[in-house]
Amino acid sequence: MYPQLVIDLNKVKNNLDKISEMVKSVGCSLMIVTKGYCADVEIYKMLEESDIDFLADSRIQNLKKYEGTKKQRALLRLPMGSEAEEIVRYADLSLNSELVTIKKLDDAARKQNKIHNILLMIDLGDLREGIFYKNEDEILNAVEEILKLENIKLHGIGVNLTCYGAVIPKNENLSILVDIAEKIEQKFDIKLDMISGGNSSSVHLIDKNELPKKINNLRIGEAFLLGDETSYSQMLDGLYDDCFVLEAEIIELKVKQSVPIGETGVDAFGNKPVYEDRGIIKRAIIAVGRQDVDSDNLHPIDPKIDILGASSDHLILDVTKSDNEYKVGDIINFKLSYSSLLRATTSAYVSRTYIK
Structure with a gap:
């Protein structure tokens, strides 16, 4: 799941x-x-x-x-x-x-x-x-x-x-x-x-x-x-940084412009977002959000995916430059920083599976 x-x-x-x-x-x-x-x-x-x-x-x-x-x-x-x-x-x-x-x-x-x-x-x-x-x-x-x-x-x-x-x-x-x-x-x-x-x-x-x-x-x-020391964020020899990988499903894939239309206020978390004008882009929404992860500290394994932002339940991605032809139902994988791992393992909405 x-x-x-x-x-x-x-x-x-x-x-x-x-x-x-x-x-x-x-x-x-x-x-x-x-x-x-x-x-x-x-x-x-x-x-x-x-x-x-x-x-x-x-x-x-x-x-x-x-x-x-x-x-x-x-x-x-x-x-x-x-x-x-x-x-x-x-x-x-x-x-x-x-x-x-x-x-x-x-x-x-x-x-x-x-x-x-x-x-x-x-x-x-x-x-x-x-x-x-x-x-x-x-x-x-x-x-x-x-x-x-x-x-x-x-x-x-x-x-x-x-x-x-x-x-x-x-x-x-x-x-x-x-x-x-x-x-x-x-x-x-x-x-x-x-x-x-x-x-x-x-x-x-x-x-x-x-x-x-x-x-x-x-x-x-x-x-x-x-696998890293936390003073200078350097990887330690012989350790892995991908013991934990988050997998989330695409629930919408649309071509839209990159900047919202109309007067903007604050988002659901009281922040005033700033948007980069990327022109018309292919945007994927995946079924995970800030309630589950720290979206600022997720790292897509596909290097050509950019994270645009998140609400409580949705993570919005720019997949325009990816070499993969994603479709609705596909799975996107992420490595996690500590804050995202902490939140993902605390969330009741993120299931776990194990490689043994």
Whole structure:
């Protein structure tokens, strides 16, 4: 049933093996981030048999799917206090920055007779989650309070870079994280089990031999799924970028002009579109839209197709220059960037099929 996502599990396995080898070659444990494909059950089966250390996700609903797993489960998004009980029940570790929430996790862990592990997040300038790195007193005071809690274990510290502020991980900024870890260990006479140095944007440091030696964990999503590091968007050697292919059906094929007729306002999403005058063109409409994918981050496999735009349920293409004589009912294939993959696997209207 179209639209459908074709998932090549052989290519996914290749990427998983290569990423695991790369990350573990520098002494890091590996969290595989599963949110990018909405905790797909077939990929989960593969992960369960692999040598990864953590299944990591931002949604507790996805971590619930992994009940009974042999792997540790990590919640990536900062917890909501309102979900503390579920976090302790379904996650072995969570990323945190707020003491009020950590204390709620402590209460929940006490009621469940558990010890819950946390990573204290440090903001190195990307300006998403974490205590700002220059506020050393705030960091040390937070650690002091955490160490008083009976059912919380400070497993380590971590950082997130690139996702919001697009700050690129470097040896210089990740070394600041290591320095903070060392100050914590020295002041409180403890040993942190984990210094988590970021996500797929940190992978480029491995090839350059620039990952600080004390960084001992990475959280990898896009590099595993799409084969690229996310600092400079470079493909990694031996990995595939087409593990996931979106297929969608042509539902209309007409020759029309390329610029709308009449006064234009805003589109269905409140945007003021700008149209390129391409003259008279052959326009194909396919049955997939913004509710299902990020249309700005789709890549037609036919290089002579251009995406003109999208509404909720329709994607409009210019197929004028294509060497293929498309007709209504034909299928158009696309490679996906991360945002489109994320949305396609979340959509209830995109089916999945697997190559095994």
